[in-house]
Amino acid sequence: MMDMFDLKGKVAVVIGGAGGIGVGLVKGLSQYGAKVVVASRNQEAIEKVAAAVEKETGNDTFSHTVDVTSEDSMGKLKDAVVEKFGTCDILVNAMGLNLKRLVIEFPVDEWDTMFDINVKGTMIACKVFGNVMKENRSGKIINLSSVREIRSMPGGDAGYAATKAAVGMYTKTLALEMAEYNVNVNAIGPALIITPGTIHVIEDPVIAKKMKDMIPLGRLGYPEDLVGACIFLSSKASDFVSGQTYFLDGGLTVK
Numbered sequence: 001m002m003d004m005f006d007l008k009g010k011v012a013v014v015i016g017g018a019g020g021i022g023v024g025l026v027k028g029l030s031q032y033g034a035k036v037v038v039a040s041r042n043q044e045a046i047e048k049v050a051a052a053v054e055k056e057t058g059n060d061t062f063s064h065t066v067d068v069t070s071e072d073s074m075g076k077l078k079d080a081v082v083e084k085f086g087t088c089d090i091l092v093n094a095m096g097l098n099l100k101r102l103v104i105e106f107p108v109d110e111w112d113t114m115f116d117i118n119v120k121g122t123m124i125a126c127k128v129f130g131n132v133m134k135e136n137r138s139g140k141i142i143n144l145s146s147v148r149e150i151r152s153m154p155g156g157d158a159g160y161a162a163t164k165a166a167v168g169m170y171t172k173t174l175a176l177e178m179a180e181y182n183v184n185v186n187a188i189g190p191a192l193i194i195t196p197g198t199i200h201v202i203e204d205p206v207i208a209k210k211m212k213d214m215i216p217l218g219r220l221g222y223p224e225d226l227v228g229a230c231i232f233l234s235s236k237a238s239d240f241v242s243g244q245t246y247f248l249d250g251g252l253t254v255k
């Protein structure tokens with residue numbers, strides 16, 4: 001029987017691939033057979049992740065730096081990927097920045113930095129790799145959104161939420177633009193995912209319990225919880241799915 005989730009022979013680029021969530025997705029895509037390119041600004045971090053994952057799964061990996069805010073840098077990443085693996089079938093935009101600032105105090109340059117990475121960076125990555133997929137008449141794009149795309153919370157999240165609402169609507173609209181090229185564009189929107197960068201949030205047991213109690217499934221999420229949806233959206237199994245944000249949140253957004 002054909003395995004609809006098999007990614008053998010596919011080339012996946014994960015930007016933010018050495019981040020807390022990115023590492024989990026790089027590993028998952030490689031376990032399902034993809035050749036994975038790990039990209040971000042920090043050469044040492046991406047090399048380390050690529051080497052560790054290749055050692056674990058036995059599938060080819062590659063790492064290359066990119067700054068998502070620069071179209072020139074993204075073009076160089078694309079050229080390196082095409083030279084190394086011939087094409088790009090799957091793009092995962094797992095980079096991001098979450099600056100918690102009350103709007104009445106928000107430094108405008110920090111607001112711009114967050115929008116540049118979360119929104120402009122997503123656009124540039126989709127533009128550059130979308131052209132490869134357009135040529136191929138095939139491709140899968142997965143953007144990292146958040147429950148903040150549709151669910152607000154007080155305490156300094158307005159800027160971040162605005163970037164994720166932008167990513168959500170961008171994903172829907174790009175899905176329409178790319179449909180004629182047989183490119184599926186979707187997003188995943190996690191609730192709080194416990195990673196080295198977010199573990200501090202639950203260091204206080206009272207806050208940890210409060211966070212857990214908010215989730216209908218009764219527990220917090222981990223990077224492994226995002227792998228299933230990422231493989232689905234990268235594979236043949238999702239060929240009739242486009243323009244969606246999948247909220248991976250233990251049921252939080254339906255409360």
Ligand SMILES: NC(=O)c1ccc[n+]([C@@H]2O[C@H](COP(=O)([O-])OP(=O)(O)OC[C@H]3O[C@@H](n4cnc5c(N)ncnc54)[C@H](OP(=O)(O)O)[C@@H]3O)[C@@H](O)[C@H]2O)c1
Pocket residue numbers: 015016017018019020021022039040041042043045066067068069093094095096097098117121144145146147189190191192193194195197198
């Ligand atoms: N963790 C959560 O609870 C959670 C929940 C919902 C949504 N999300 C979303 O999921 C995504 C990943 O989150 P995470 O928790 O894994 O964050 P993270 O651990 O901070 O990782 C973010 C990654 O983005 C990369 N990055 C930042 N700026 C970049 C730039 N200009 N160019 C290229 N890469 C850049 C960083 O690498 P370099 O510094 O090496 O460039 C890093 O690898 C983000 O979009 C985030 O908003 C996270």
